[in-house]
Amino acid sequence: MTAPAPAPIALRPGITPVTTGDIMVLLDERAGTYWQINATGALVLRHLLDGATPEQAAVALARERPGALHAEADVADLLATLREKNLLAG
Template identity: 50%
Template sequence: MTFALKPDVSLTPTEHGTVLLDERRGRYFQLNPTGTLVLRTLLDGATAHQAAELLSERYGITREQAATDVAALLENLRKRKLAGR
């Protein structure tokens, strides 16, 4: 399954990561650089597993921890109604 943000969510890079703006609700959500890396990887078509692999390699954390972190980000985006799937 391909990850996608809702159509009314826009991305703005910042010096500290990325801001996601829910244009319909007028709410925003800030991602740090690590969250930005995961989000960009998923938006480029990678699976959650592949994003976790990249996170593990880039930051030297276990694959299990990386998978937990990716899953938490995805759940948070869905809960805030920013992700479409």
């Protein structure tokens, strides 16, 4: 039996990502608040929103930013923060 594919990462309704240069800002249209994500987090989040798994996003981070020595932990930390701030769907 094959394990089900993990659900894709998505922002909750009302959260709009805006890219400005290398960074990303997540706008909460309902609350009128925003969160700024640095270049590394933006790179990871773009991959996740495009359908990559966290593992694939970590590989992409390590490939695109050779100085990212803890890519898997960085992805996990970003996802934990997004969940904590209630920015993800589901």
